[in-house]
Amino acid sequence: MRILILGGDGYLGWPTAMRFSAGGHKVSVVDNFSRRRWHVQHSTGSLTPIRSLADRVEAWLQVSGNEIGTFVGSMEDADFLERVIAETLPEAIVHYAEQPSAPYSMKSREAAVETQYTNVIGTLNLLFAIRDRVPDCHLVKLGTMGEYGTPNIDIEEGFIEIEHKGRRDTLPFPKMPGSLYHLSNVHDSHNIHFACRIWGLRATELNQGVVYGVETAESAEHDRLITRFDYDEYFGTVLNRFCVQAVIGHPMTVYGEGGQTRGFLNIRDTLQCVELAVTNPAELGEFRVFNQFTEQFSVSQLAELVRRSGEELGYGVEVRSFPIPRIEAERHYYNATNTKLIDLGLKPHHLGEELVRSMLRIIERHKGRVIERAILPTTRWKPGELLGEVEAAERRP
Amino acid sequence: MRILILGGDGYLGWPTAMRFSAGGHKVSVVDNFSRRRWHVQHSTGSLTPIRSLADRVEAWLQVSGNEIGTFVGSMEDADFLERVIAETLPEAIVHYAEQPSAPYSMKSREAAVETQYTNVIGTLNLLFAIRDRVPDCHLVKLGTMGEYGTPNIDIEEGFIEIEHKGRRDTLPFPKMPGSLYHLSNVHDSHNIHFACRIWGLRATELNQGVVYGVETAESAEHDRLITRFDYDEYFGTVLNRFCVQAVIGHPMTVYGEGGQTRGFLNIRDTLQCVELAVTNPAELGEFRVFNQFTEQFSVSQLAELVRRSGEELGYGVEVRSFPIPRIEAERHYYNATNTKLIDLGLKPHHLGEELVRSMLRIIERHKGRVIERAILPTTRWKPGELLGEVEAAERRP
Numbered sequence: 206m207r208i209l210i211l212g213g214d215g216y217l218g219w220p221t222a223m224r225f226s227a228g229g230h231k232v233s234v235v236d237n238f239s240r241r242r243w244h245v246q247h248s249t250g251s252l253t254p255i256r257s258l259a260d261r262v263e264a265w266l267q268v269s270g271n272e273i274g275t276f277v278g279s280m281e282d283a284d285f286l287e288r289v290i291a292e293t294l295p296e297a298i299v300h301y302a303e304q305p306s307a308p309y310s311m312k313s314r315e316a317a318v319e320t321q322y323t324n325v326i327g328t329l330n331l332l333f334a335i336r337d338r339v340p341d342c343h344l345v346k347l348g349t350m351g352e353y354g355t356p357n358i359d360i361e362e363g364f365i366e367i368e369h370k371g372r373r374d375t376l377p378f379p380k381m382p383g384s385l386y387h388l389s390n391v392h393d394s395h396n397i398h399f400a401c402r403i404w405g406l407r408a409t410e411l412n413q414g415v416v417y418g419v420e421t422a423e424s425a426e427h428d429r430l431i432t433r434f435d436y437d438e439y440f441g442t443v444l445n446r447f448c449v450q451a452v453i454g455h456p457m458t459v460y461g462e463g464g465q466t467r468g469f470l471n472i473r474d475t476l477q478c479v480e481l482a483v484t485n486p487a488e489l490g491e492f493r494v495f496n497q498f499t500e501q502f503s504v505s506q507l508a509e510l511v512r513r514s515g516e517e518l519g520y521g522v523e524v525r526s527f528p529i530p531r532i533e534a535e536r537h538y539y540n541a542t543n544t545k546l547i548d549l550g551l552k553p554h555h556l557g558e559e560l561v562r563s564m565l566r567i568i569e570r571h572k573g574r575v576i577e578r579a580i581l582p583t584t585r586w587k588p589g590e591l592l593g594e595v596e597a598a599e600r601r602p
Numbered sequence: 603m604r605i606l607i608l609g610g611d612g613y614l615g616w617p618t619a620m621r622f623s624a625g626g627h628k629v630s631v632v633d634n635f636s637r638r639r640w641h642v643q644h645s646t647g648s649l650t651p652i653r654s655l656a657d658r659v660e661a662w663l664q665v666s667g668n669e670i671g672t673f674v675g676s677m678e679d680a681d682f683l684e685r686v687i688a689e690t691l692p693e694a695i696v697h698y699a700e701q702p703s704a705p706y707s708m709k710s711r712e713a714a715v716e717t718q719y720t721n722v723i724g725t726l727n728l729l730f731a732i733r734d735r736v737p738d739c740h741l742v743k744l745g746t747m748g749e750y751g752t753p754n755i756d757i758e759e760g761f762i763e764i765e766h767k768g769r770r771d772t773l774p775f776p777k778m779p780g781s782l783y784h785l786s787n788v789h790d791s792h793n794i795h796f797a798c799r800i801w802g803l804r805a806t807e808l809n810q811g812v813v814y815g816v817e818t819a820e821s822a823e824h825d826r827l828i829t830r831f832d833y834d835e836y837f838g839t840v841l842n843r844f845c846v847q848a849v850i851g852h853p854m855t856v857y858g859e860g861g862q863t864r865g866f867l868n869i870r871d872t873l874q875c876v877e878l879a880v881t882n883p884a885e886l887g888e889f890r891v892f893n894q895f896t897e898q899f900s901v902s903q904l905a906e907l908v909r910r911s912g913e914e915l916g917y918g919v920e921v922r923s924f925p926i927p928r929i930e931a932e933r934h935y936y937n938a939t940n941t942k943l944i945d946l947g948l949k950p951h952h953l954g955e956e957l958v959r960s961m962l963r964i965i966e967r968h969k970g971r972v973i974e975r976a977i978l979p980t981t982r983w984k985p986g987e988l989l990g991e992v993e994a995a996e997r998r999p
Contacts, residue, residue, distance in 0.1 A: 283711060314680060314730040318723055325722065325789070326715055329782075333711040357771035358764060367755060367764055367776070372935070374754035376776035379764070380792065381799070385726075388796055392722070392789040395777065399785055402778075403929045403983055532800045538769070586800055588733075 208483065209293050210234045211280065211331070212301030213273075214241075214258045216433045217347070217416065217475050221299055223423035223430065224476045225483070226271045233274030233293045234258070235286075235302065239323070240433070240440065243309070249440075249579040251433035252449060252571050253419060264429035280327030287334045294339055297483045300346045302327060303389070307351070308530070309439045310386035312584040317385045324389035325396070332400040343486040344408040345479060346397060348390045350468045350498060350541060352412060354381035355534055360541035363410065363494020378494075383533050384586070394494075401492035408491075409482045414468030414498025416475055417444035417556070419567055432472075434568075437579035444469065444507050446580065448561065451515040452568045453575050456525035458582075463505030463526070466539040468498025471554040481549040496543040499553035514561035530582040605880065606690050607631045608677065608728070609698030610670075611638075611655045613830050614744070614813065614872050618696055620820035620827065621873045622880070623668045630671030630690045631655070632683075632699065636720070637830070637837065640706070646837075646976040648830035649846060649968050650816060661826035677724030684731045691736055694880045697743045699724060700786070704748070705927070706836045707783035709981040714782045721786035722793070729797040740883040741805040742876060743794060745787045747865045747895060747938060749809060751778035752931055757938035760807065760891020775891075780930050781983070791891075798889035805888075806879045811865030811895025813872055814841035814953070816964055829869075831965075834976035841866065841904050843977065845958065848912040849965045850972050853922035855979075860902030860923070863936040865895025868951040878946040893940040896950035911958035927979040 208225050212218040213234020226232045236258060244250045256264065262273045274293065278285040280302050290298075303324040304310065310320040328346070335342050353360045356379070366375045377398065380391045400406045424430045435441045436449040447457045470478075478497045487493045502510075508524045515522040529535065547553075554560070605622050609615040610631020623629045633655060641647045653661065659670050671690065675682040677699050687695075700721040701707065707717040725743070732739050750757045753776070763772045774795065777788045797803045821827045832838045833846040844854045867875075875894045884890045899907075905921045912919040926932065944950075951957070 283715070314727065317730070318680070318726055321726060321793075322719070322723060326719060329715055329718060330711065333714070356773055358766040358769045358773075365764070365766065365776075367762070369755040369758075369762065372755045376753055376755075377778065379762075379773035379776055381774065382792075382796070383800075385793070385796070388789075388792055391792055392785075395779075395785055395788055396718075396782070399779070399782070403780075405984075587802075 206230045206296045207294055208232050209295035209298045210301070211298060212236055212303070214238060215301055216435065217472065218301040219261060220421040220424055220432050220472065221476055221479055222273055223265055224421065224480060226265065226273050227269060227423055233276060235276045235278065235289055237277065237279040239304065243439070247437070247439065247579065249437040249576055252436055252568060252574055253431045253434045254571065254574065255431060255433045256429050260429060264427055268426050268430065280330055281323060283330040283333070286330050287338060290334045290338045295342050297343045297345060297486065298335070299479055299483065300328070300331065300344060304386065306439045307384035307386045308582065308584040310384050311586055320386050321389045321392070325392045328393045329396055332396060332406065335406055336400065336404045340406065341489065343483065344397065344406065345482045346393065346408060346410050348394055348410045348412040349387060350412050350414045350496060351387040352380050352382050352391050352394065353378060353541070354383055355537040355539055356381065357538050360496070362496045362542055362545050383531065398492045401490055405490040407487040407489050409487050410494045411478060411482060411497040412494060413475065414470050415442045415444065416470055416472050417442065418472035418564060421473055421476055438582050438584065443504060447508060447511040448564045448568055449575060450580065451511050451520045451522045452565055452572050453577065455577065455580060456523040457508045457511060458527045458580070459504055459508050459524055460527050460529040460531070461535045463508060464503055464536040465533060466501055466503045468496070468501050468541055468543065469556065470497065470499045471556065471560070473554050474499055474551065477551055478546050481546055481551060485549050495545045496541055497546060498543055500556060501539065501541070510556070510558065511561055514558040515565060518562060518565055520565070530585045532586040603627045603693045604691060605629050606687070606692035606695045607698070608695060609633060609700070611635060612698055613832065614869065615698040616658060616829050617818040617821055617869065617873055618876055619670055620662055621818065621877065623662065623670050624666060624820055630673060632673045632675065632686055634674065634676040636701065640836070644834070644836065644976065646834040646973055649833055649965065649971055650828045650831045651968065651971065652828060652830045653826050657826060661824055665823050665827065677727055678720060680727040680730070683727050684735060687731045687735045692739050694740045694742060694883065695732070696876055696880065697725070697728065697741060701783065703836045704781035704783045705979065705981040707781050708983055717783050718786045718789070722789045725790045726793055729793060729803065732803055733797065733801045737803065738886065740880065741794065741803065742879045743790065743805060743807050745791055745807045745809040746784060747809050747811045747893060748784040749777050749779050749788050749791065750775060750938070751780055752934040752936055753778065754935050757893070759893045759939055759942050780928065795889045798887055802887045804884040804886050806884050807891045808875060808879060808894040809891060810872065811867050812839045812841065813867055813869050814839065815869035815961060818870055818873055835979050835981065840901060844905060844908040845961045845965055846972060847977065848908050848917045848919045849962055849969050850974065852974065852977060853920040854905045854908060855924045855977070856901055856905050856921055857924050857926040857928070858932045860905060861900055861933045862930060863898055863900045863934070865893065865898050865938055865940065866953065867894065867896045868953065868957070870951050871896055871948065874948055875943050878943055878948060882946050892942045893938055894943060895940055897953060898936065898938070907955065908958055911955040912962060915959060915962055917962070927982045929983040
């Protein structure tokens with residue numbers, strides 16, 4: 206199959222590219238290196254010493270004998286994107302190419318506009334390019350569980366059957382996301398659904414939980430193939446950050462009481478899910494939504510798991526409550542459905558102490574690279590508010 | 603009250619500005635004249651001979667003795683917008699400043715991107731400017747009934763209580779709009795809701811039906827105060843277009859069987875509704891949605907009404923079925939709630955033959971200005987499709 210990976214230089218994009226390439230598919234990647242650029246702007250970087258895209262592709266050719274095509278450019282550049290699609294004629298497109306950070310989207314007006322512009326307009330350009338060049342192509346778009354927010358009813362997979370005043374319809378699940386980044390995904394979702402309804406395109410949205418882990422079957426084959434691993438305020442996610450904090454002896458920063466519950470999954474399961482979506486495509490005109498996570502945890506459960514796992518390796522890990530920089534409920538109902546990918550054959554890697562210890566061991570190897578300054582949150586959802594409180598917490602010894 | 607009208611040179615913006623000014627409020631308008639520019643690009647224009655904004659404001663000062671402030675610039679220009687808000691310190695902002703045409707948004711990738719960029723990024727800039735400069739200000743944003751699409755259940759006002767698996771929540775009403783323009787309003791809606799939830803702003807979204815009519819109490823006071831009246835493919839709406847067609851002897855272009863049902867309201871009721879929203883503001887942190895229409899009609903009912911009304915004035919009006927350029931259901935369930943504005947005191951002007959005849963008489967005065975070429979639809983929702991059929995219909999004598 207001809208597969209195009211948008212954002213193919215990223216945390217998930219690069220391992221996905223290798224996975225499909227290993228599976229015998231003809232893979233090309235598109236990236237504009239915005240993640241690398243944002244890190245340079247913040248004087249931060251990946252914990253793992255990632256190679257340039259050209260190096261990675263060369264290393265992969267040596268390891269696997271397979272070529273991966275590369276295109277450097279932005280999806281906001283519609284002419285570039287259409288040329289890439291006309292040249293590669295993909296049968297499936299996996300779209301990771303978005304600004305993916307909630308705190309980044311909340312740090313300023315400029316960053317909010319950049320996020321919604323990059324994500325929404327980029328995806329809109331993509332829909333037109335698919336319509337005009339490869340209308341049968343299956344779009345697999347990474348979304349986020351964060352689109353749903355934390356409603357007081359069970360979260361379904363994209364759609365919900367509503368009975369109302371004696372009538373029934375199955376409609377898009379209502380969305381109340383918690384950041385301007387998550388909103389950009391809600392906007393994408395509505396636009397993609399429209400393109401399927403009106404133009405007859407086919408798409409699968411993978412509303413992904415929080416991903417953890419760093420190694421995949423392919424990246425383990427050579428050091429030069431390692432994927433990025435972010436732990437900083439903007440691009441780090443909670444479990445990855447806790448593991449880095451455990452290794453460097455930094456207290457684990459639990460926001461508030463840590464009652465926030467979310468869906469999580471292992472990076473290896475991300476690859477499984479994307480593969481299942483691509484090999485079981487949506488029908489023409491169909492817009493499917495799969496909730497892509499394997500387990501639900503509260504933040505304090507994760508902190509406790511990392512503490513226990515770390516202790517066995519000799520890390521004395523402290524948990525510290527930190528004022529919540531976001532506006533979110535600390536205690537809330539949360540129960541999300543995730544059966545569609547299981548039905549397609551997903552075999553989850555469950556999270557446990559052994560898995561956390563394997564992450565801690567990888568981080569231990571690179572701990573000299575940790576930039577501690579980058580860990581604590583400085584972006585508040587509501588500017589001004591909490592600032593004094595947060596600063597006090599930061600000064601605490 | 604200090605009131606800022608965004609899009610204050612437009613079809614509804616200008617009459618709204620005069621209305622509030624007549625009511626003793628301190629009114630300023632912002633406009634970048636994009637509607638005038640789009641007309642120039644398409645070699646079309648308003649049926650009514652509208653004056654420049656400066657002329658209008660001067661005429662209004664002569665007629666009423668009241669000044670209206672003017673600011674020329676775009677909401678996409680965040681610095682301009684923030685300066686205007688810092689200078690005028692509005693207590694209420696009425697936001698009409700969007701690209702409002704569904705066919706325009708569907709005519710090309712460029713127009714689609716322009717629509718979503720202008721509308722979504724402009725409104726996002728506005729939310730930040732309100733947050734940072736006038737956090738108590740009440741935002742009254744014009745949305746559209748088209749955001750809901752045509753679900754098989756009753757349409758509620760913005761939110762719906764859902765019972766699901768034994769639990770309950772009141773959540774945003776699911777949206778399945780029919781064009782990339784309508785989608786831009788759905789995106790705005792989600793962003794504004796977020797700003798109210800997270801930043802504590804206050805906003806009312808007025809999901810408006812199709813507006814008809816041209817004259818308001820204020821515009822009737824002097825020729826130079828007349829508002830624009832569009833009947834062209836892009837900016838004309840169905841009843842206004844039928845009336846123009848009746849006067850110039852052009853067959854009324856009903857798309858398909860004309861079974862499409864929508865909410866409608868008189869331009870005078872738009873002003874009443876906006877006034878009711880402004881004078882009964884939302885609470886801080888509240889995001890309210892009012893469905894702003896007074897009656898529901900199918901397209902064929904409207905065509906029949908115009909035919910009957912026209913006959914009495916001696917117009918021989920023919921109805922002609924035209925292939926539907928949009929992708930939409932011709933027959934569908936449609937029942938939308940609209941009690942909130944009635945509860946606030948809205949007294950509807952109902953549509954009837956006398957009202958249609960008064961529109962026909964105003965149009966008769968300006969019929970020498972009609973550009974017939976601009977009436978028939980050339981934009982198809984699905985490019986290529988229907989084209990042959992539409993061209994055949996156009997060639998029909």
